[in-house]
Amino acid sequence: MSEFKQTFNSSLGKKLIMALTGLFLCTFLIVHLSGNLALFKHDNGQAFNAYANFMTHFPPIRVVSYLLYLSILVHTIYAIVLTVKNRKARPVGYASATKSPTSWSSKNMGLLGSILFLFIVIHMKDFWFKYHQDDFTGKSTHVIPFKEYKTDLVTGEQLSARDLPPGDYHYAVFTEGSVETMVAKDLNQTVEIAFKQWWYVAFYVIALGALSFHLLHGFQSAFHTVGWVHRKYKPIIYFIGTWLFAVIIPLGFAAMPVVYFFCR
């Protein structure tokens, strides 16, 4: 045991923990973005609400979600521990500003990470906590109202989408003849309300800009830290880190508040 403790307490071990938690968070982003693409569907939020229910009630995903919360905390705590150690390694700074040619993002991972942590706290408070609030308080009145969708299973067409009056509901899907009825928590409405405030949209766009720069350095740096620097794979890692994680994913996420603000 003590040998493993030694390994993970060493400078490289702490960086390994940063890299592995960081890469795990990266994989989560792919899942989160692909699921949230349901927001772009014009179906009064049916697909999105069904997806939100699946993500919060399917047991394997719940297990992974707790791993995810843990990863966020560990990544943050280790970042602080490492930063404190790094500051101690240079108690007297330089008078002249450094002119070494380095990327901006690599020098500002702490700042970018702090923005992202603040964002995650606010994001989870406004969506995750609101969604789960009934479970915590145990009250029968719901913070987020329920919605009822009726779909024609033959044509696949949505027949109606109705806001349900306050009351005690549970997620349910049932079929009568060729009509499928779905009752679900209307998280989509929470999204709509949030993304109608300009400052909220602005905050999201800034945070996702920070995400872009954080991952532009972070993704490839994580592979470097775990020691995967083979010249055959390095260009692939750089390509994925730049185009998927620093461009497509932040743009996809940023499009959600922007589209909801201007088009819904």
Add this chain to the structure above:
Amino acid sequence: MNLTLKVWRQKNAQTSGKFVTYKAESISEDMSFLEMLDVVNESLTKKGEEPIYFDHDCREGICGMCSLYINGRPHGPKRAITTCQLHMRSFKDGETITIEPWRAAAFPVLKDLAVDRSAFDRIQQAGGYVSINTGGVPDANEIAIPKVIADEAFNSATCIGCGACVAACKNASAMLFVSAKVSQLGMLPQGQPERWSRVQSMVAQMDEEGFGNCTNTGACEAECPKEISLTNIGRMNNDFFNAKLFKEEGVHDHAQ
């Protein structure tokens, strides 16, 4: 050339230092940076003042003794050279040049611009060697080594241990130095017996000396006078985790 120098002056490790401004007059642009300091020191000596203390030895870029953080860059504004190879033509007439010592907790200032880099020696002694049995002289090229491996090991071996990587790193990390030393031996057949204990011992010593952690920023690689590549750090990480997680050898379990 006439220049203004802002030089860090510090009596010894115990006292706190400060910047002192000097004029460097009638400097030839063909002088090296150290020769320019020699001229300044000569005039200081003549005035009865204490000359500026700085490290230097071979003055041809191979010993790793000279240092100096010049205008925000270790070894000055040029790439892939040491301060002794830096010529005054790299500066403009009338320019103000700020000269500081390497800044790191593990490199305490001895006096003025000279720092104590014995932390590097201790890291090297912790595992930077290979064990060879004495006996008959082996034939040359008895051990075949692929050219790519030989080249890469040689590139890593060009590290002169000047400490510019530590000076340039925003975290004062010594990982470029340590990884070069780990790589140069770990890649070659002769370095295999100690390979897995070496990386553990040298990293342990590096941590003990109080160097910072690597953020893969790449300032070290950009400032290294010998252009040691950042790939070495990745290679060291790979060897370190391999050794820690999958090998029998522990720290200081060297071959007998």
